[in-house]
Amino acid sequence: MEAWQKALLAWYRAQARLLPWRGEKDPYRVLVAEVLLQQTRVAQAIPYYRRFLERFPTLKALRGAPLEEVLKAWQGAGYYRRAANLHRLAQEVEALPRSYAELLKLPGLGPYTAAAVASIAFGERVAAVDGNVRRVLSRVFALENPAPKVLWELAQGLLPEAEDPGAWNQALMDLGAEVCLPRGPRCTACPLEALCRGKEAPERFPRPRRRRVQEEILAALVLLGRKGVHLERLSGRFQGLYGVPLFPLAELPQRAEAFGVRPQPAGEVRHAVTHRRLRVQVYLAPWDGEGEDPRGRPLPKLMEKVLRQAQALLAHEGVVPLPHAKPQGVEPF
DNA sequence: AACTCGGGGTG
DNA sequence: CACCCAGAGTT
Structure with missing residues (x-):
């Protein structure tokens, strides 16, 4: 040696x-x-x-x-x-x-x-x-x-x-x-x-790899049902995990119509994924469906941020959709 | 070879 | 901000 x-x-x-x-x-x-x-x-x-x-x-x-x-x-x-x-x-x-x-x-x-x-x-x-x-x-x-x-x-x-x-x-x-x-x-x-x-x-050495960062503007639609929030299984990004509907902001009108809701803006969250910056406009709407407690599902961090943002707006308005919200981790709605 | 996929630490 | 992190899979 x-x-x-x-x-x-x-x-x-x-x-x-x-x-x-x-x-x-x-x-x-x-x-x-x-x-x-x-x-x-x-x-x-x-x-x-x-x-x-x-x-x-x-x-x-x-x-x-x-x-x-x-x-x-x-x-x-x-x-x-x-x-x-x-x-x-x-x-x-x-x-x-x-x-x-x-x-x-x-x-x-x-x-x-x-x-x-x-x-x-x-x-x-x-x-x-x-x-x-x-x-x-x-x-x-x-x-x-x-x-x-x-x-x-x-x-x-x-x-x-x-x-x-x-x-x-x-x-x-x-x-x-x-x-x-x-x-x-x-x-x-x-x-x-x-x-x-x-x-x-x-x-x-080695030469730095330069990656261009591009911004993406999305909307997240938080639908409040009788038992919680509407979640779907995500595909593409965050494949296999769960979250609220997430899509390009331009699609908001037709998405809202498809669910039969009138969403109200609830603020913005920012999230970084690989060489991409996401700006997510959060929208909130009462919804004629069941929904569920998101704590039971695997959620990406972005969805935790979205749900916290929605929860903050609800708390500010004094709305408590579910009676037994625990102050730990993702809020259940 | 270039792109995609999370999230967070660090200068 | 940019760049990187005990990378892999797909196009």
Whole structure:
């Protein structure tokens, strides 16, 4: 093993973050952690990791649960397809396969997650390239925009021969998360400083991805029935979750007519989704239908905001549609 | 290769 | 604000 590899592992042993899944070898638990961590910060994932495993401690428990229960456990974590894929995966296999190639075939497992599970839970010698590793390697080798395949082959070639590949992968990720930061990297504290070719201008590597943000103006129609608010199963965005009807603002007249209601404006909520800013005009109307208590359903954060906004207007007018509203989480109407 | 999918932290 | 986060799936 080369000196710099030894240096990184020594740094990792001394500086590794203490995380709930550190040292975990149960492949199911490793999988849940890795899926939750897809495009999600460690601090945000931790409470979901605990809650999800408490609710679904084994693959079998997950398999036996209704999808809606799984989505409810995922509520607020975002990228809800991840939860649906986990649930589907649990139906498809009796136990998790033990190789990278087989794991890669499962729904929701791409090159990163398959490699993470294979290396951490099963000790397979395969590189896991996440955003951290991409940044670390881009800087060490001064690459502005490396292709994923190039990066994977590079990372694969760096894996030490006789070390725990799971620990190695996590060492690179921790280095990216704690030292080789996107902005303001702490190069003087880096065990790879001596060999890093990008350290003179670390923020050039990799080149930032510029995404244009566009605004979208929508309307949310909160219909108050006899037992609560009208909810529908959402499709497209927030697939599989529930919420009040949400549509482009221009469609409000025909939507209102279809429900036979006269909506009144109830304010606006703002919500950001990937490279898009949503401005949602909230409309409220009494409705000749039943409706239901939204707390029983998995709701995206946007719908929590919409319902809170509607609730605020109702409270201001002294209207209490349901007598036993509890001041916790989403209000029931 | 480019787009889509949530939500939140940070400079 | 912009950019990023232990990415994957689709077009």
